[in-house]
Amino acid sequence: MEALRDRQRTDRQRTDRTGAATLPSDGRAHNLSLVRQTLHSAGAMSRAELSRTLGLTRVTVSDLVSDLLERGHVVELGQSDEVRPGKPAILVDINRQGLQVIGMDLAENSVLRAAVLDLDGNILDRVERSLSEETGLDVVNQVLELASEAVGRATATLLGIGVGTPGIVNADGVVTTAPNFEWKDIPLRDLLQERTGLPTLVSNDADAAVHADHTFGGGSDDMVLVKIGRGVGSGLIVGGRRARGAHSAAGEIGHVTVGTDGGTMCKCGKTGCLETWMSVPSLELALAEAAASSEPEAAADVVLREAGERLAIALAPVVGALDLAEVVLSGPRELLEGPLLNAVQQTLLERLLHQDPSPVSVRLAADAQDIVLRGAAVMVLWNQLGVA
Amino acid sequence: MEALRDRQRTDRQRTDRTGAATLPSDGRAHNLSLVRQTLHSAGAMSRAELSRTLGLTRVTVSDLVSDLLERGHVVELGQSDEVRPGKPAILVDINRQGLQVIGMDLAENSVLRAAVLDLDGNILDRVERSLSEETGLDVVNQVLELASEAVGRATATLLGIGVGTPGIVNADGVVTTAPNFEWKDIPLRDLLQERTGLPTLVSNDADAAVHADHTFGGGSDDMVLVKIGRGVGSGLIVGGRRARGAHSAAGEIGHVTVGTDGGTMCKCGKTGCLETWMSVPSLELALAEAAASSEPEAAADVVLREAGERLAIALAPVVGALDLAEVVLSGPRELLEGPLLNAVQQTLLERLLHQDPSPVSVRLAADAQDIVLRGAAVMVLWNQLGVA
DNA sequence: TTTGATTGTTAGTAGAGTTTACTAACTTGC
DNA sequence: GCAAGTTAGTAAACTCTACTAACAATCAAA
Numbered sequence: 001m002e003a004l005r006d007r008q009r010t011d012r013q014r015t016d017r018t019g020a021a022t023l024p025s026d027g028r029a030h031n032l033s034l035v036r037q038t039l040h041s042a043g044a045m046s047r048a049e050l051s052r053t054l055g056l057t058r059v060t061v062s063d064l065v066s067d068l069l070e071r072g073h074v075v076e077l078g079q080s081d082e083v084r085p086g087k088p089a090i091l092v093d094i095n096r097q098g099l100q101v102i103g104m105d106l107a108e109n110s111v112l113r114a115a116v117l118d119l120d121g122n123i124l125d126r127v128e129r130s131l132s133e134e135t136g137l138d139v140v141n142q143v144l145e146l147a148s149e150a151v152g153r154a155t156a157t158l159l160g161i162g163v164g165t166p167g168i169v170n171a172d173g174v175v176t177t178a179p180n181f182e183w184k185d186i187p188l189r190d191l192l193q194e195r196t197g198l199p200t201l202v203s204n205d206a207d208a209a210v211h212a213d214h215t216f217g218g219g220s221d222d223m224v225l226v227k228i229g230r231g232v233g234s235g236l237i238v239g240g241r242r243a244r245g246a247h248s249a250a251g252e253i254g255h256v257t258v259g260t261d262g263g264t265m266c267k268c269g270k271t272g273c274l275e276t277w278m279s280v281p282s283l284e285l286a287l288a289e290a291a292a293s294s295e296p297e298a299a300a301d302v303v304l305r306e307a308g309e310r311l312a313i314a315l316a317p318v319v320g321a322l323d324l325a326e327v328v329l330s331g332p333r334e335l336l337e338g339p340l341l342n343a344v345q346q347t348l349l350e351r352l353l354h355q356d357p358s359p360v361s362v363r364l365a366a367d368a369q370d371i372v373l374r375g376a377a378v379m380v381l382w383n384q385l386g387v388a
Numbered sequence: 389m390e391a392l393r394d395r396q397r398t399d400r401q402r403t404d405r406t407g408a409a410t411l412p413s414d415g416r417a418h419n420l421s422l423v424r425q426t427l428h429s430a431g432a433m434s435r436a437e438l439s440r441t442l443g444l445t446r447v448t449v450s451d452l453v454s455d456l457l458e459r460g461h462v463v464e465l466g467q468s469d470e471v472r473p474g475k476p477a478i479l480v481d482i483n484r485q486g487l488q489v490i491g492m493d494l495a496e497n498s499v500l501r502a503a504v505l506d507l508d509g510n511i512l513d514r515v516e517r518s519l520s521e522e523t524g525l526d527v528v529n530q531v532l533e534l535a536s537e538a539v540g541r542a543t544a545t546l547l548g549i550g551v552g553t554p555g556i557v558n559a560d561g562v563v564t565t566a567p568n569f570e571w572k573d574i575p576l577r578d579l580l581q582e583r584t585g586l587p588t589l590v591s592n593d594a595d596a597a598v599h600a601d602h603t604f605g606g607g608s609d610d611m612v613l614v615k616i617g618r619g620v621g622s623g624l625i626v627g628g629r630r631a632r633g634a635h636s637a638a639g640e641i642g643h644v645t646v647g648t649d650g651g652t653m654c655k656c657g658k659t660g661c662l663e664t665w666m667s668v669p670s671l672e673l674a675l676a677e678a679a680a681s682s683e684p685e686a687a688a689d690v691v692l693r694e695a696g697e698r699l700a701i702a703l704a705p706v707v708g709a710l711d712l713a714e715v716v717l718s719g720p721r722e723l724l725e726g727p728l729l730n731a732v733q734q735t736l737l738e739r740l741l742h743q744d745p746s747p748v749s750v751r752l753a754a755d756a757q758d759i760v761l762r763g764a765a766v767m768v769l770w771n772q773l774g775v776a
Numbered sequence: 777t778t779t780g781a782t783t784g785t786t787a788g789t790a791g792a793g794t795t796t797a798c799t800a801a802c803t804t805g806c
Numbered sequence: 807g808c809a810a811g812t813t814a815g816t817a818a819a820c821t822c823t824a825c826t827a828a829c830a831a832t833c834a835a836a
Contacts, residue, residue: 021422021442022415024792024823030410031823048783054409060824062784085834086782222634224709236709238626245711246610255741256708260647260701268741313648317702318709320644321612321624323633353643353656412792412823419792436814448793450815473803474813 031056033386035064036073039094040119040387044077046089065092072098072157073385094119094387100156102198103376104147106165106181107205109230112142114150115370117377119387121216123370125153135182143188144195151196159384160199161192162376164208166231170248173202180230201379205372206251207242210235211382212375213328213365220325224318225365226253226311228331232278238322254279258314277310283335301339308343315344316351319360330365337364419444421774423452424461427482428507428773432465434477453480460486460545461773482507482773488544490586491764492535494553494569495593497618500530502538503758505765507773509604511758513541523570531576532583539584547772548587549580550764552596554619558636561590568618589767593760594639595630598623599770600763601716601753608713612706613753614641614699616719620666626710642667646702665698671723689727696731703732704739707748718753725752 034054039045042053051061068074075098077091096119105113110132116125129146131139147161165188167178173189192200203211210225214237221240227233232254236243243250254275255268263272264282276282283303290299315327327348329336345362352360365371381387422442427433430441439449456462463486465479484507491511493501498520504513517534519527535549553576555566561577580588591599598613602625609628615621620642624631631638642663643656651660652670664670671691678687703715715736717724733750740748753759 021444022418023794024412024415024821027410027412027415028823034409046783056409057825058784059786059826063824083834084782085780085832087784087830087832089783220634222631222638234709238631238710239629241627241629243626243710246608246713247711250610250711251709252711252741253705253709256705257739258705260649270738270741273741314705317641317644317646317705321622321639321641321706322626322631322710323635323638323640325634350658351645353640353658353661411825412790416792434814445794446815447795447817451792471803472813473811475799475801475815477814 030386031060032064032068035061035068036094036385036387039074039092040381040385044091044093046080046091048089050092094385096120098156099159100124100154101159101377101380102147102150102154102161103373103380104143104150104161104163104165105205105208105370105372105376106143106163107227107229107372112139112146113373114146115373115377116150116154117374119381119385121212121374121377123373124155125150127153139181139183140186140188140191144191147192147196151198158198160201160380161196162208162379163188163192163200163202164205164372164376165202166205166233168247168249168252169202169204169207171244173200175202176248199380199384201376201383203376203379204233204235204251206233207235208375208379209330209365209371210237210242210328210375211378212371213330215378216374217328217366218326218361218363222322222324223326223328224315224322224324225328225330226315227371228278228329228336229280232275236318236322253314256314258310274310274314277307280332280335283307304335304339305343308340309347312344312347312351316348319348320352324360327360327362328365329363330368330371333364333368418774419448420452420456423449423456424482424773427462427480428769432479432481434468434479436477438480484508486544487547488512488542489547489765489768490535490538490542490549491761491768492531492538492549492551492553493593493596493758493760493764494531494551495615495617495760500527500534501761502534503761503765504538504542505762507769509600509762509765511761512543513538515541527569527571528574528576528579532579535580535584539586546586548589548768549584550596550767551576551580551588551590552593552760552764553590554593554621556635556637556640557590557592557595559632561588563590564636587768587772589764589771591764591767592621592623592639594621595623596763596767597718597753597759598625598716598763599630599766600759601718603766604762605716605754606714606749606751610710610712611714611716612703612710612712613716613718614703615759616666616717616724617668620663624706624710641702644702646698662698662702665695668720668723671695675723692723692727693731696728697735700732700735700739704736707736708740712748715748715750716753717751718756718759721752721756 035050038050038053047061047065048058051058065074073095074092075095077093080089080091099119101117103115103117110130112129114127115123117123127146127149129142165175166180167183168176170176175183175186175188177184189200189202206227209227213225222238224234224236234251234253236251255273257270257272258274259272264276265271266273266276286303287300290296290303293299341364348362349359423438426438426441435449435453436446439446461483462480463483465481468477468479487507489505491503491505498518500517502515503511505511515534515537517530553563554568555571556564558564563571563574563576565572577588577590594615597615601613610626612622612624622639622641624639643661645658645660646662647660652664653659654661654664674691675688678684678691681687729752736750737747
């Protein structure tokens, strides 16, 4: 009789997950990240200690830790040798030995660099590919091959690949424009993922660099890092997050006009661009001219001092508007250290009203050579472990 | 026998919640906010429609909605009159009639303003207190009395109080400095909460204004609003969130030096501050001088055009570094509209390299009179409902 | 040796969201 | 007017997460 009853159709909802609705499992993922973060930054500790720091119960922490043990994200290190009453604690730590990351720096002059890094950002191994005149897809292929080679050098489980590249990179890891390589809409992230099978993250090189400094350097949650090389780029951390910008072009300050008194003609067609004062080629040209003058040392000093002033003129409104705590310069130390850095600091203070006792701090990035490699690695750590 | 067994000490953990560990209930709170947000911005809809937009099941949405019905945050509006097969939908909507908010604007010249607003930011009632020469605690008392009066004017359940005040306000709602009122570390939020018993939020007036424009105006997630009044202040939205700054002083651009060619002496002691060009008093002074010249109209035009240029010179590095999509000016329309706004737009484009097809949009804020009141209300909606 | 402190685990419970299965109520086509 | 199909909303049972309660293991100090 009722054999003919309708077949119940299962609601096939929740197919796309467009919205940002939170499931209990999302909370779980967040808490797992918190455990990893705590261990990563504070070092090995017991489950009970984690429980106290996180505000979760020992039971929950035990469960989270056993989950992470299974995934290989953390390891047990044996009993703590602390002397105190009670059952001795078993230390757990992020699996520093068993996990590695690939970092890539495509922004160096005529060389593509890659490295294997551990979770603390130490470089364990390096590989390179020198470029001559290649552009377009030739460079892309070199990058893919270099990535494969780097992956082969890893001696532990790889969490993923991070890349710092010149040009503008959107949130999907597509390099929309990179004039140096004549790239246009290159889906670098997907290409690398396809090639290596590893989770991959691609960002602009200055953005990668600011990640590195934010993690391993000063660590202010409101800072800018200016990367001075062939061009001038920057990466900003605002409220602890990287500023991406409306068109993924945040940090592109090389062609902002500086000052109100003209300046040199730039290859972009305007005059007075920051790059005409601050890029390494511009500085070297000006220094060469200074060396040929009657008072070479004084002239060189003026060149560097003026460049620093110009940078500060451009940065002052940014630092003021965002109330940044740190301005970090990254580039050739022999150019930036001394008169240039001092001029930046001095001019910045002159142009900002700083009644408060904590003015902006201006300094050079440590380890400018490898800052992009390390920043690229940090991006992977954040993405895969929620760590940094 | 075993009567002497140890008294089990309950783990008294999770007392402080210092960390940011996520509980399932936090996820629930988030999903409740999502429902409110969706209804607030998209208008009344059925539970089933909510389910589809949010990606949660109908069952869960039903549960969330019944929760919100109990709290009075949403109401049922009866059957939808859409004509299509199936059971007719019961529309639910944010309780637009039954919930109200107090907004306060302390940044006007010699008057404190407050208003009762509905959830859509409409002003339902106003109250004011005029100031003569009061400073310090006298002003605080006026503010507290004004708040009480405004609360009395409400005709529905009040969600809370939002305040836009001149000066620098930290994350705890303490006004650390407000020179106009000679305030120093005034805990305005706590004072208002004590007086009225309502949840209260305090921000700088320009920050409140940018919230208003972000919600009711263009709505770009990367924008700056410059508020021109007695002084010049600004509020920034970066990546959809308000930039607070390292010392809660983000947006304070009035005393950034503009340009490299000197300028007028500012009361702060430096020369060439943005305020010397752009504040209403400075503009009015310059316009009065222009009116006395031989060609008053042309001179006035030059004054306004120059002011716009100066603002753009200061903003260009900010817009470039943050890749902002919108620059919004708020202030006296008769001063800002026309030559000044055009000069800002033109100068900004000249000083930025914009190869991409979506340059920055420059415009005036709608309804500059009430923008702080409405922004203050938005802050409450965000905080109490997760809406806006 | 006893007492107390501390760590980590097991057992059971409450909350959040899901799947499954149902009722209610409407339109369409004959 | 009636069956068929469609959509909205709900009830029950299950899963997952984190919690409380209770306990075993282990060590220091009295």
